[in-house]
Amino acid sequence: MNGAVAPPPPPRPVEVPDLAAYRLLHARSLADPEGFWRERIARFRWNRPPDRVLEGDGPAARWFPGGRLNVSENALDRWVDDGHGNAAALLWESEAVDAWRRPEEVRRFTFRELRDAVALLAGALRALGVEAGDRVTICLPIVPELPIAMLACARLGAVHNVVFAGFPAQALLDRIEDSQSRVVITADGGFRNGKPFPLKSVVDTAARRTPLVQRVLVLRRTGEPVAWTPGRDHWWHEAIDAATPAAPVPVASDATHFLMYTSGSTGKPKGIAHGTAGYMVQAALTALHAFDLRPGDVGWCTADPAWITGHTYTVYGPLLSGAATVICEGPLGFPDWDRAWDVVERHRPSVLHSTPTLIRAWIRQGDAGLRVRDLSSLRLLASVGEPINPTVWRWFREVVGGGRLPVVDTWWQTEAGAAMIFPFPYATPARPGSATLPFFGVEAGIADAEGRLLEGEAAGQLVIRRPWPGMLQGIWGDPRRCHDTYWSSVPGAFVTGDAARRDGDGCIWLLGRTDDVIKVNGHRIGTAEIEGAAVAHPAVSESAVVGLPDERSGEAILVFAVLHPGQEASAEVERGIVRSVEEKVGRLARPREVRFLPALPKNRSGKILRRLLREWAITGRVSGDVTTLDDSSALPA
Ligand code: PRX
Secondary structure, three states, X not given: XXXXXXXXXXXXXXXXXXXXXXXHHHHHHHHOHHHHHXXXXXXXXXXXXXXXXXXXXXXXXXXXXXXXXXXXXXXXXXXXXXXXXXXXXXXXXXXXXXXXXXXXXXXXXXXXXHHHHHHHHHHHHHHOOOOOOOEEEEEOOOOOHHHHHHHHHHHHOOEEEEOOXXXXXXXXXXXXXXXXXXXXXXXXXXXXXXXXXEOHHHHHHHHHOOOOOOEEEEEOOOOOOOOOOOOOEEEHHHHHHOOOOOOOOOEEOOOEEEEEEEOOOOOOOEEEEEEOHHHHHHHHHHHHHOOOOOOOOEEEEOOOOOOHHHHHHHHHHHHHOOOEEEEEOOOOOOOOOOHHHHHHHHHOOOEEEEOHHHHHHHHHHOOHHHHOOOOOOOOEEEEEOOOOOHHHHHHHHHHHOOOOOOEEEXXXXXXHOOOOXXXXXXXXXXXXXXXXXXXXXOOEEEEOOOOOEEOOOEEEEEEEOOOOOOOEEEEOOOHHHHHHHHHOOOOOOEEEEEEEEEOOOOOXXXXXXXXXXXXXXXXXXXXXXXXXXXXXXXXXXXXXEEXXXXXXXXXXXXXXXXXXXXXXXXXXXXXXXXXXHHHHOOXXXXXXXXXXXXXXXXXXXXXXXXXXXXXXHHHOOOOOOOOOEOOHHHOOO
């Protein structure tokens, strides 16, 4: 392949040692899915093996039907039973450090200790009334109890719904209500950037607005005082003191395993539902093939377990592979960006898996700090969540990887469950800026705007042309919406919402979203959610939001606002709009700028032409076809 970086030789035997092996296995995974996956699922523990690999098609596809299993048993008990119980499973460190930059707290769990902690919490949850199929909302800071809570739900066959601990009460309430969670797991608070932040009070505010929440389990983390509702609230430490460990509850392959709310093109986030067996198989097998994680290894994925990358590669992927996972409290920039290199030196991970946003922060910090640290444990580098610019890719490989480590750029999304397109580290020639080739069972395609599939070199919408194991089961509470959103516009295919180009070697280059979703610091934010928060400001009659390229955050949010007659644009209104967005959507969505316009550009059917606004904001001009514009005076010439 031209312009490609040859993969390094594998440091130990791998199943896919070269491109020919990849091509053979990938072709077989598409030609004979039944045989291909049947061989690969033998490594998991099934209470009842599946009758078939796949049944049905499109959004109705069911993976491994007839099977029964438990994910926490596959992630924990099976390693303990295999004699691996004393190996490290979870390595956590606090954000607070001493004068020597040593974390004030380090907690290490072996597989046995983690299994025991999970079984005990599962017993406590059962005593609070949690049963298989119940949804449990988890809103915890980044502490070991977060993965423990997830795995405890999975142990009971309950459905976890993890909500990021930085969301405002309204966003938490929406997610509690939509998932119909009667039980919430939280903490008094957490630590971020050297300061405590409250969490229980956010849960209290949300719970006051719904009759739904009957039990709140509260972890003591900061020790700050909290309000208490007797009967409803229970301390974590008291609940586990009184609990008896719970054994894993086998569930059907297609039982819902978890929900993850994510933004789409409407104002309402959707609860992406993932099933049990298909998700588990793809999470584990991509942890093996993309990151080469095996029993005894240590992986470090910098993602907060509260997001999909954290679910799959901070929690489930490594543990299902028998590898340990490193988890760090707080964002990594505290006390400074060199903390990451301290973490590598201390915990000696073989994999460093991060995001372009974080890598750009490391580049800005300069490499003096990393050059004096021992990074020799690293064997593989990985990136996810946003397009990685080739310059950033090269810096990662050269400076962090010493020019010798593979860089695995993984493309996927919340709906995908696990990595879908990535270079096999020792087989696929890497292309800086391209996620390259699809994983086993993934048939990637490019479609034009009319939904016609294109052959050969092409650019257009990225689609997935058949069901894959980790695929979403649906949108929680709205089966029709799943079909309409993803499976209706290109016959037989799943529409990803990304634009992409396929080159002459079949490699995929991601070109950004085709819908109204923007990525800020790797977080997926729907423009409609921000617009809804902007128009909630009493002075604002209409709003349109666009993402602008931003060196730091990937994209930055620009809010256009049209004011009600008689209202004056002012710094105060601007501040009010920013506050409204922070309160309703969260600090993640804090706008960089607000601009006032007399009207928004719309087409004749009333659709806001965000493309024009974006172009105008970036270049100061509008090119191309503006004939559909209803009121061209909306944009200055
Ligand atoms: O636009 C793509 C971008 O992130 C979107 C998915 O976001 P989310 O559901 O939050 O999941 C993030 C973690 C998997 C995609 O639709 N994206 C993700 N990975 C890449 C990417 N864009 C370019 N290159 C990637 N490697």
